Amino acid sequence: MRIQRATLLMTIIFIASVVYIILYFKLFIPTPEQERNIILILKEHNIRSDFWQTVSAGAEAAAKEAGAEITITGPLQETDVDAQIKLLEEVLEQKPQAIVLAPINDDRVTAEMKKIHDAKIPLVIIDTPVSLKSAPALVSNDHITAGMQAGKVTLEQTKNNPKVVIISDFITSGVSLEREKGVKKALFPYPNSIYGTYYNADSEERAYMIAKTIMRDHSDLNTIIALNESAALGAAKAIKDANKTGLVKLIGFDTSVYEIRLLEEGTLNATVVQQPFNIGYLGVQTVLELMEGKKVKPVTYTNSIVVTKENMYSQENQKLLFPFIDK
Amino acid sequence: MPRLKKRFSLIPFPPFKSIQLSIFFTFSCLILVTVMVISLNSYRSSVDAVETNSQSYVQEIIRQVNSNIQSYIDNMENISVLAMTNKDVKYYISNNSFISKSDRMPYEKRISDLFQAILYSRKDISAIMVFGYNGFNVSDRRITLLNPYTKLEDQSWYKEAKSKGGQSVISPPHVQNIIQNEYRWVVSLSRELKSTDGIRGEGIFLVDLNLSIINDICSKINMGKKGYVFIVDNNGNIVYHPQQQLIYSNLRSEPIAKVTAAQSGTSFNVNDDKGKRIYSVQDTNFGWKIVGVAYSEDLIANEGTIRNSILLFAIIGILFSLILSLILSYRISRPLRILQRDMKKVERGNFDVRTNIEPINEIGQLGRSFNLMTAQIKNLMEEIIDNQESKRKSELMLLQSQINPHFLYNTLDSIIWMGEQKKHEEVVLMTSALAKLFRASITKDKELVPIRVEVEHITNYLLIQKMRYDEQLEYEIDISPDILHYKTLKILLQPFVENAIYHGVRNKPEPGKITIRGREQDQVIIFEVEDDGMGMTPEQLEGIWTTHDKQHRTKSTSGIGIGNVNERVKLFFGSMYGIQIQSEPEEGTIVTITIPKIKE
Numbered sequence: 001m002r003i004q005r006a007t008l009l010m011t012i013i014f015i016a017s018v019v020y021i022i023l024y025f026k027l028f029i030p031t032p033e034q035e036r037n038i039i040l041i042l043k044e045h046n047i048r049s050d051f052w053q054t055v056s057a058g059a060e061a062a063a064k065e066a067g068a069e070i071t072i073t074g075p076l077q078e079t080d081v082d083a084q085i086k087l088l089e090e091v092l093e094q095k096p097q098a099i100v101l102a103p104i105n106d107d108r109v110t111a112e113m114k115k116i117h118d119a120k121i122p123l124v125i126i127d128t129p130v131s132l133k134s135a136p137a138l139v140s141n142d143h144i145t146a147g148m149q150a151g152k153v154t155l156e157q158t159k160n161n162p163k164v165v166i167i168s169d170f171i172t173s174g175v176s177l178e179r180e181k182g183v184k185k186a187l188f189p190y191p192n193s194i195y196g197t198y199y200n201a202d203s204e205e206r207a208y209m210i211a212k213t214i215m216r217d218h219s220d221l222n223t224i225i226a227l228n229e230s231a232a233l234g235a236a237k238a239i240k241d242a243n244k245t246g247l248v249k250l251i252g253f254d255t256s257v258y259e260i261r262l263l264e265e266g267t268l269n270a271t272v273v274q275q276p277f278n279i280g281y282l283g284v285q286t287v288l289e290l291m292e293g294k295k296v297k298p299v300t301y302t303n304s305i306v307v308t309k310e311n312m313y314s315q316e317n318q319k320l321l322f323p324f325i326d327k
Numbered sequence: 328m329p330r331l332k333k334r335f336s337l338i339p340f341p342p343f344k345s346i347q348l349s350i351f352f353t354f355s356c357l358i359l360v361t362v363m364v365i366s367l368n369s370y371r372s373s374v375d376a377v378e379t380n381s382q383s384y385v386q387e388i389i390r391q392v393n394s395n396i397q398s399y400i401d402n403m404e405n406i407s408v409l410a411m412t413n414k415d416v417k418y419y420i421s422n423n424s425f426i427s428k429s430d431r432m433p434y435e436k437r438i439s440d441l442f443q444a445i446l447y448s449r450k451d452i453s454a455i456m457v458f459g460y461n462g463f464n465v466s467d468r469r470i471t472l473l474n475p476y477t478k479l480e481d482q483s484w485y486k487e488a489k490s491k492g493g494q495s496v497i498s499p500p501h502v503q504n505i506i507q508n509e510y511r512w513v514v515s516l517s518r519e520l521k522s523t524d525g526i527r528g529e530g531i532f533l534v535d536l537n538l539s540i541i542n543d544i545c546s547k548i549n550m551g552k553k554g555y556v557f558i559v560d561n562n563g564n565i566v567y568h569p570q571q572q573l574i575y576s577n578l579r580s581e582p583i584a585k586v587t588a589a590q591s592g593t594s595f596n597v598n599d600d601k602g603k604r605i606y607s608v609q610d611t612n613f614g615w616k617i618v619g620v621a622y623s624e625d626l627i628a629n630e631g632t633i634r635n636s637i638l639l640f641a642i643i644g645i646l647f648s649l650i651l652s653l654i655l656s657y658r659i660s661r662p663l664r665i666l667q668r669d670m671k672k673v674e675r676g677n678f679d680v681r682t683n684i685e686p687i688n689e690i691g692q693l694g695r696s697f698n699l700m701t702a703q704i705k706n707l708m709e710e711i712i713d714n715q716e717s718k719r720k721s722e723l724m725l726l727q728s729q730i731n732p733h734f735l736y737n738t739l740d741s742i743i744w745m746g747e748q749k750k751h752e753e754v755v756l757m758t759s760a761l762a763k764l765f766r767a768s769i770t771k772d773k774e775l776v777p778i779r780v781e782v783e784h785i786t787n788y789l790l791i792q793k794m795r796y797d798e799q800l801e802y803e804i805d806i807s808p809d810i811l812h813y814k815t816l817k818i819l820l821q822p823f824v825e826n827a828i829y830h831g832v833r834n835k836p837e838p839g840k841i842t843i844r845g846r847e848q849d850q851v852i853i854f855e856v857e858d859d860g861m862g863m864t865p866e867q868l869e870g871i872w873t874t875h876d877k878q879h880r881t882k883s884t885s886g887i888g889i890g891n892v893n894e895r896v897k898l899f900f901g902s903m904y905g906i907q908i909q910s911e912p913e914e915g916t917i918v919t920i921t922i923p924k925i926k927e
Contacts (some may be wrong), residue, residue: 008654016647020639061570065601067552067625260510264476277572303576311478313502315564316575322502323539324512 017313034070036098038287039091040280041084043127045074045101051276052102054323055126058280059100066288074102088112098122098287101132103130105174122290126208126283129174136300137290139283141274142301143175147182149306150251153270154187154223157249162190164223165214165230166197167207176227181255183225195221201229207234215242223249236267255307255321263309270308273320278302347660354652357822358645366641372631381626382594385607388548389619390592392556393609397561399451400497400613402536403516406445407495410457410532411520413441420459420520420530428463435465451540453511454503457520458485458751467514472507479505488517488531495615499566500538512538516639541567549624553602563587572766582606586618596623662690666697676703716898723895724774724817731825735761757794768818774899775814778852779926782806785820785843792828799838800828806845810852814925816899822892823856823918831860831916851904851921859915868910883896889918896922 037080040059042052063070073091075083081104091099092115099121103109110130116123123136146317154162166183168176180197187193195218200207207230215221215238224239226232232252239248245267252271262268282300289296307317410416418426419434442455446467456466458479464471479485482505487496498515515537519528545556546569551787558567563583565574573579582597589595591610596603603623610833662684669682678701738761745753765782782804789802824841832839844855863871872890893906902921910916 012647012650016643058572061573064555065553092670246485257510261508264474264504266476275572275576277570278576278578281570281573281578313504314497315501317573319575322510322512324500324542 002026029108034283036066036173036288037096037289038068038070038098038100038284040074040100040284041087041091041098041102042072042074043084043104044078044233044318045072045266046076049078050256050288050323054082054276055102055280055283057323058277058282059284060280062281062284062288066285068284074254075104078104078212080104081109082323083093084109085112086297088116092116092119092121095119095313096121098124098291100124100126100283100287102127104128105130122287124283124287124290124296126279133317137286137296137298137300139286139300139302141279141280141304143178144182144185145301146253146272146274146304147179147184148186149182149304150225150253150270150272151183151186152252153272153306153308154183154225157251157269158222160190162187162193162223162238163218163221164194164225165211165218165221166194166227167235168199168227169202169231170199171199200234202228202230204230204234204237208238209234211235213241215239215244217246221248223251223252223290227253232268232271233258240267242283257308260312260321262316263307263312266309270306272304272306273317274304275302275320276323277319335343345660346663347656350656350659351652354656355649358648358652362641362648363643366637370634370637373637374757375905377633381621381623381773382605382607384626385550385554385605385621386592386594388550389556389607389609392544392548392619393611393617396541396615396617397541397611397613399536400516400611402449403536404495406452406455406531406534407516407518409441409445410455410534411436411518413437416439416457416465416520416532417523417529420457420461420463420467421522422459422461422529432705435463438465439467451515451537452534453537454506454533454535455531456505457530458533460528466506468506474507477504484515484517484533485531488519488533490530491519492528493519493521495613496603497615499560499564500541503535504535511535514538514541518547533894538567545569548619550619550621552622553625554619554621556617556619557585559580559586559616559618561587561616562742566615581618586616589616592614593896594846598705601652666690666694670697673704678702678708680914719897720774720898723891723898724889725750734825737795738791741791745794753794757791760790763787764791768825774817775925776817777811778806779811779819780814781815781819782811782845784818785824786791788821788824789841793822796828796833800826800832801838801840803842805842807847810845810847812927813847813852815852815854815922816895818855819892819896819920819922822889823920826889827858827860827916829920831858831862833860835860837857847924850924852919852924854922855923856918857915862912862914863918864912868908869909896920 010128025303040056040060042055042254044052045056047053052074061069073087073176075087077083083110084104085106088101088109089112092112099116101112101113101116101123103125105128110132113123113125113132117132117134117136125136126139129138129140131133135151151162154164164183166180168180170176177270184194195214198210198214200210207226209233211224214224224235226235229252232250233251238252239245242248245265249269250262250267252262252268253273255271255273259268259271263271279302282302286296286300305317305320307321312318312321334745415434415437419431419438433710438457444463445455446452454467456464456471462474467708473479476596483501484496484498487498495516495518498517500512500514502510503513503515506509515533515535517533519533520530520532521527522529541558545558546565547555548554548558555569557569559567559581560566563586564581565571565581568581570579574581582638585595585607586596589606589608591608594605594607596605599603603625605619605621605623606615607619607621609619665684666682669680672680680701682694684691694751738757742754742757742761745757764784764787767780786804789804793800818844824843827841832841839858839860842855842857844853844857846853871888889906889908896905904921904923907919907921908916909919
C-alpha cells in the first residue's frame with residue numbers, strides 16, 4: 001500500500017512537470033511581438049532636401065512612438081518618375097506590411113498604387129493627392145487653405161486694396177492649382193484685384209521676365225503671389241531690380257535658404273509654409289491605424305503657417321524655416 | 328445545541344451529503360484562496376520591483392544626460408570667464424575715445440586668434456563673439472560679417488544679458504542669424520562684460536553651442552525603443568523636444584505642470600492613451616529641467632511574461648492541488664464509506680460482517696470497535712436463541728410428560744371395572760402397564776432415549792388402550808431391530824397414536840387398526856403411525872396445524888398438539904427433520920416422523 005501511494009505521487013508529479021514543460025515551451029519561448037514594418041517612399045530622398053528630410057523625421061518619430069520599424073527610400077530627384085516606379089516595383093515584390101507613399105504625379109505611379117491596393121497592402125498617400133478610384137487615405141497639406149492664407153496676408157499687407165498677379169509653375173500642377181484657388185477665394189470680395197495668372201514653368205528666369213513685364217504693364221500692381229520657390233526668387237529679383245522693394249509685396253510659398261534671405265531683407269513679405277514633419281508623422285500614424293484595422297479619415301490635412309519677417313525667428317517658426325536635421 | 332447549530336450555519340458551508348465532497352470543497356476553497364493571494368502578491372511585488380528598478384535606471388540615465396549637458400554649459404561658462412578677464416578684450420571694447428580704430432586692430436587680431444584657438448579645440452562651440460557697446464565687435468573669424476538685416480539689440484540673448492548685468496544667460500535653442508549667411512541651431516550663453524572698475528557694462532559676450540551636441544546627447548540615450556528626453560525651462564516652456572513641431576501644432580502634449588512641480592531627481596508615472604510611462608526629472612543649475620520619458624512596456628518588456636508565468640504557476644498549482652485534494656478526500660473518506668457499507672449489511676441482519684479498515688487512526692479504531700460490537704451482538708443473539716430454545720424445549724417436555732388426566736381417569740376407571748369383574752390378571756397387566764407408562768413420563772433425567780425404550784413405552788400405551796377398546800382396536804408394531812439402539816426423543820410417538828385412536832379409530836363403526844413402523848433410510852430414521860380410521864379432508868389437515876398453533880399460544884393443557892411435536896423435533900434435531908401427515912377421508916392417515924440417526 002505504501003509503495004502504491006508513492007507511485008501515485010510520483011505519477012502526479014511527473015504528469016504535472018510534463019504539462020509544465022510543454023506549456024513552458026509553448027508559451028514562454030518569447031514569440032516576439034510581430035515586428036511592424038513600414039516602408040516610406042518619398043518623392044525625393046536626398047539630404048539636401050530639407051522638406052523631405054523633415055517629412056522623414058516626422059515619419060521616424062511616429063514609427064518610434066509606435067515601436068515600429070520604418071524604411072525610407074525614394075528617388076534622388078523629385079522629377080525621377082522612373083526611379084520611383086522602380087522602387088515601387090521592388091517594394092511590392094518584398095510584400096511589405098504597409099506603405100506610405102509620396103507619389104510623383106504620373107500615371108505609371110498611379111498604376112503601381114493600384115497594384116499595391118490589389119495586393120491588399122495598407123497604403124497611405126502623403127503630400128500629393130492622386131486621382132484613383134477608391135483612393136487611399138491621404139495626408140497632405142491643405143493647399144487651398146494655404147492659398148487663402150496667402151490671400152489674407154495680401155489683404156493685410158495692401159491694406160485691403162489688393163492688385164495682384166499670380167505666378168504659378170505649370171497649368172497642370174495640382175498643388176499650384178489648389179493654391180491659386182485658395183488665393184482667389186480669399187480675394188473674391190475684391191473685384192478686379194487679380195490681373196492674372198502666369199506660368200513660369202518652374203524657371204526663375206521666366207518668373208523674372210514675367211514679374212518685370214507685369215510691373216511695367218500695371219503700374220498700380222502692389223502684390224505678386226508666387227506659388228512656388230522659383231517664381232518667388234525670380235519675382236524677388238525683378239522687384240529688387242526695379243527698386244520696388246516694399247512697394248510691390250511678394251508673397252511666397254514654402255521655404256528655402258534663398259527665400260529666408262529674401263524674407264530677412266524684406267523683399268519677400270510673407271511665405272506660407274507647410275509642416276512637413278507633421279505630414280510625415282501623420283502619414284505613418286494613419287498607416288499604423290490601417291494596419292490595426294481601424295477606419296481612418298480619407299483625407300487628413302495639415303496646417304500651413306504664414307511666416308513674415310517679424311515672426312520668422314519665433315520659437316515655432318524657426319523650426320519650420322530651419323528644419324533641424326541631425327546630419 | 329440550537330445555539331451551536333446557529334453558529335455553524337453562519338459559516339457558508341454547503342450541506343454536502345458526503346464527507347469526501349466536504350473535504351474536497353473545503354480543501355479546494357483553501358487552495359484557491361491561498362494560491363490566488365500568493366500569486367497576486369508575488370505578481371504585484373515582482374512588477375513593483377521591476378518598476379522601481381526601471382525608475383532608478385531612467386533616473387540614472389537622466390542624471391548622466393544632465394551632467395553631460397551641464398559640462399558643456401560649464402565649458403561655455405569657462406570660456407566666458409576667460410573672455411571677461413582677458414585684458415585685450417577689456418581694452419578693445421572700452422569706450423575710451425582716445426583709442427583710435429587703428430590702435431584697436433592688434434587687439435582685435437589677438438582676441439580673434441584666442442577665440443579661434445578655443446574654437447579649434449572645441450568642436451561643440453560654433454561661435455564666440457564680443458559686441459562692444461562702442462560699436463566694435465570681434466569674433467572667432469578673421470572677418471566678421473554681420474547679417475545686415477538683423478538688429479543686435481533685438482536679439483533676446485543680447486537683451487537678456489544686458490538686463491542681467493554681468494550674469495551669464497543661457498538661451499533656449501534658436502537659430503543664430505547674427506552672422507551673414509549662417510543659420511545655425513545653437514544654444515547661446517551671453518553675458519555683459521564690465522569695465523575694469525566693474526560698474527559699467529561695456530559689451531556683450533556670446534558663445535554658441537551647437538544644438539546638435541545636445542541633440543546627440545538626448546537622442547543617443549537608450550531608454551527602450553520609444554523613450555526620449557526633453558527639456559523645459561523654469562517657466563515650463565519646452566526648450567527642446569524631439570517632436571517639438573508636433574507640440575507646436577498640438578498633435579502632442581507633455582504634462583508640463585507635473586514636470587515643473589516635480590523635484591529634481593524624482594520621477595512620476597503617467598498612464599494615458601499613449602501608454603504607461605515614467606517621467607524622470609533632473610534640474611540643471613542654469614534653469615533647465617531635463618526630463619526623461621521611458622515607456623514601461625519598453626523597460627518592463629517582461630511584465631506580460633511575469634504575469635503569464637505566475638498565472639501558469641498558479642493554474643498548475645491549483646490543478647495539482649485539486650487533484651491531490653480529490654485523492655486525499657477520497658482516501659480519508661474511503662474507510663468511512665467501507666464502514667458505512669458494512670454497517671448497512673449489519674442493519675440487514677448479517678452479523679458475520681467483519682469490516683477491514685487499514686489505517687490505524689480514529690476511523691480504524693472505530694472499525695475495530697464496530698467489529699467488536701457486531702461480534703458481541705452476534706454472541707448475544709445466539710445466546711438469546713439458545714435460551715429461547717432450551718426454554719421452549721423444557722416447556723415442551725413438560726407438556727409431553729404430562730399424562731392426559733382423561734386418559735388416566737379412563738384407565739383407572741377401566742381397572743376398577745375389571746377389578747369389579749374379578750379379572751385379576753387383566754388388572755395386574757393394566758396397572759403394571761400404567762405404572763410403566765407413568766414412570767416413563769416422570770423420569771426427568773434424559774430427553775433422548777433409545778428407540779427400544781420408546782417402543783416399550785408405546786407398547787405399554789397401546790396395551791392399555793387395547794384393553795380399553797378391546798375388539799374396537801387392533802395394532803401392530805413393526806420396528807426394525809437394526810434401529811433399536813439409536814436414540815430418539817422421549818414420548819415421540821404417543822401423541823400420534825393417541826390422535827389415531829381418538830380421532831381415527833374410535834369414531835369408526837367397525838374395528839380400526841393402528842400400525843407403527845420404524846426403519847432406517849439412508850442417514851435418517853423414519854417412523855410411521857398409520858391408521859385406517861376416519862381420515863381427514865385437506866381442510867381438516869390444515870386445521871390440525873393451525874389449531875395446534877392456537878392451542879400453543881393459549882397454552883391450553885388439553886393435549887399435545889401435533890405442531891408441538893413437530894416443533895420439538897425441529898428444535899432438537901434441526902429444521903430438516905420433522906413430521907409429515909398424509910390423510911384421505913374415509914381411508915386413514917399416515918404420520919411420518921423423520922429423525923436423525925443418533926447413536927447411543
